[in-house]
Amino acid sequence: MIQRIQTIYFSLAALVLVYFSVGAPIISFYGNDISYLLKSNELIATTSGNPVAETSVKYYFIGAIVLTLWVIYVIISFRNLKKQLSAARIGSFMYAAYLMIIVLSYFIGESLTENPTVSEKSAQFELGVYLLAVGYIFYLFGIRGIKKDKKLIDSVDRIR
Secondary structure, three states, X not given: OOOOHHHHHHHHHHHHHHHHHHHOXXXXXXXXXXXXXXXXXXXXXEEOOEEXXXXXXXXXXXXXXXXHHHHHHHHHOOOOHHHXXXXXXXXXXXXXXXXXXXXXXXXXXXXXXXXXXXXXXXXXXOHHHHHHHHHHHHHHHHHHHHHHHHHHHHHHHHHO
């Protein structure tokens, strides 16, 4: 199991998801005097560097935990390559949907902070989003490794 390259790729993707679920920053929104930092488990509002309010946001946290558990399931289903490949493809769609939800949160949050009295505003992605994208690339490399293993096993079966 460990000697296969896709296990390493899936483990790296799971590691990224674990870091994300711990509380990685996702998006920050800035206005005139107030800024918001959306993390995977909370939303922090600050004015002049002082935290004003903290709100618990569990949706991103739960999504990251579900994806982490799914990646672990894909890793431990290595005995049946067909089952592992189908589970990995389903996980790929779940991961892509999760990334799309985060990107939509960026645009929704940016539109919610629009206020005629706010002259300067900006929103930007934070480290967590970029790490999730890298984790998704690792996940896709893992799927590619499964396909290579399946192709190798099929070619050996043809030789017999």
